[in-house]
Amino acid sequence: MWKFIVRRLIITLPQLLLMSLLVFFMASLMPGDAFTSQVDPSLSPEAIEEQRERLGLNDPWYQQYGRWISNVAEGDFGTSTAHYRPVTDLIWERMINTIWLSLLSVIFIYAIGIPLGIISGRWNDRLVDQIITGYTYLGFATPIFIFALVVLFFFGFTLGWFPTGGSVASGLEPGSFEYIMSKLHHLLLPALSIALIGVVGTVQYLRSEIIDTKQKDFIVTARAKGAPESRVYNRHIFRNSVLPIAAFFGYEITMLITGSVFVEQIFSYPGMGNLFIESILIRDFPVVTAVVLLFGLAAILGALLSDIILSIVDPRIRIK
C-alpha cells in the first residue's frame, strides 16, 4: 500500500515539471510581457531596452524559467498589474472563499447524491426510481449557468430570501457569529445551485453500479449464507458499488480550488473562478499565470488523491 503511494507520488513529479513548463511557455506566448503594460509611453526606446535588460527579460528562456519557478516555489507569483498587490495575497483571499463554497457544494452533492443513488438502484424501475431518474435527465439537460440564473432570480431577487452577490454582508466584525452566519447565507444559494446540477452524475453512477452489483454471484452467496437484506445491501452491494464514486472524490476535491467559473460569476461571488475571468478580461497576466498553475496543480493532486483512495477501498489495485 505505501509502496503504491510512493510510486504514485514519484510519477507526479515529472507531471508537475511538465505542467509548469507548459504554463511558462503559454505565458511567454501571450502578446506583450510583464513590462508592456507598466511602461511610461514617453520613455525613449533605448531606456526601455535598458530596463528590459536590467529586469532580465532578454535572458534565454531557461534562465527566465529558472528564476520564475524558484520564485513560485517560494510562493512569490509576482505583483498583479491591475491591483498593484502581490498575486499571492490576492489569490489567497479568493481561494478561501472558493474553498468554503466548494466544500459546501461537495457536502451537498454527497448528502443528496448517495441516498438518491441507493434508493434509485435498489428499487430500480419502480416509481421512485423513475422520478429520480427523471430528475437526473433534467439535471443533465440543464446548463448550470441557466439554472443558477433562474435560482438567483427566483430566490434572491423575487423572494429576496438570499443575497444576490458577494461573500459576506459589509460592516460585520470578522469572526463574530453574525459574520459567520452572513457568510453561510451568501454561500447557500450558489452551493445549492452547484449541488443540484452536479449531483446527477453521482446519482446515475451509483444507480447503475448498484443495479450491476445486485446481479453479481457473490450477492447470491451472501443471501445463501442467510444474510438479511439490509446486510446484503450495506455490506456487499453498497461497498462494491461505491468504488467509482470514491475514485471520483479526488476530482471533486480539485473543484475545491478551481471553483465554479459560471456560478461565481453569476452570483458575483469573489472566488477563484471569478478572479480567473476578471484577470483574463483585464489582461492581468501574473494573476492568470498563477491561477492556471494552481488549477493544474489541483488537477494533478486530485488525480493522485483519487488513485490513493481507490487503492484504499479496492484491494485489487494495491501492489504487493
Add this chain to the structure above:
Amino acid sequence: MLNQELLKINNLSTSFQIDEEYYAAVDDVSLTVRENEVLAIVGESGSGKSATAFSIMGLHNRGKIEGEILLQGQDLAKLSTSEMNKIRGKDMSMIFQDPLTALNPLMEIGVQIGEVLLLHNKNMSKTERRNYAIELLGRVGIPRPERTIDQFPHELSGGMRQRVIIAIAIANQPKLLIADEPTTALDVTIQAQILDLMQELKDDLNSGVILITHDLGVVAEMADRVAVMYAGQIVEESDVESIFVNPQHPYTRSLLSSIPATDYAQDRLHVIQGIVPSLKHLPRTGCRFKERIPWIDDDAHEDHPVLHEVSEDHFVRCTCYQHFYFPDENKEDQANGVTEG
C-alpha cells in the same frame, strides 16, 4: 437399511413471469434426499435443475413456488424471508458453480467465512470466529490457512477459491448441502480433488447432498441416486447403478450414448437432435421430449405423461421408453441433421 429422510419435495413447481404470464421452470418435481446420501440431478442447460436448487434455498428471484419443500418436516416454501435466513447457511447451504465470481472481491477470506459464523452464532467472539475459520480452511485442504485468511479472493487460484466456498458452506455443519455444478469451472485435476473433498465432508457431517451437474462422470463417481431432468420435469429417477446399467427413458439413453468413448475409436459423437425448448415454448401437454426423437411413433407417447415404476424404486416418465430405439447409422445422421457429402 435406508437412512433417515432429510429433505422431501412434494410436487414442487417454480414459475417465472415472462410478459405478464407465468411459466413453470420446475414442473411438478418430487424428490427425496436421505442423510449421508448424494442425489444427483442431471440434465442439459435449461432443464430446470438449477431452478430446483435455488427454489429449495429460497433464492429464486421473484419466482412463484407451489408445492412442499420439507426439510426435516418443516415446509420451507411457507417460510418468510427472515425465517429462511435462519436456515440458509446453517441447516442447508450451497456450493456455487463459479468460484471466480462467488466471493466478494473486496472482503478478506476470513471476513467472508466469519460472516456465516456471525449470522448463526451470535455468541461466538471475534477471535473464536477467526480461529474456527482458520480451522475450516485447513479442513478443506488449504495449505497455509493462517495466511490465506487475510488474503483477498483475487490472490487465490480457482481451485483454492472453490475450497473457500466449500469452507463457507460447511461452516455451520449443514444437514443439507446443495452443490450447483461445483466442478464445472475447474481444471480436470482440480475437479477430482474437489469431488474427493466433498465426499469426505459429506461422510464426516452425515449430510445429505444434492449434486447438480451435467457431467455424467461426476454422477458415476459421487451419486447414490440420480434424477434426470428434462424441460422442468423429472423424466427418470433411480439408484445410480440402474441409470448407468439399465437406462430406460429415451433422454437418459441419449445422454449416456453421447459420452465420448475412450476404449474404442469413435468416428462421430452421438448428438441429441435439437435443443431444450425455451420456457415460453414448452409443450403444455404430451411428452416434452417428443420433438427430439421424431422417428418414434406419435402413438408411443402418452397424452399426459406420468412417472411409471418400471422396477423397484426406478421411475420413468411417459410410455415412449417402451418403444424407443436408436435409429440406424443413416437414420441417425438424418435425425441429427448431419448432411455430409
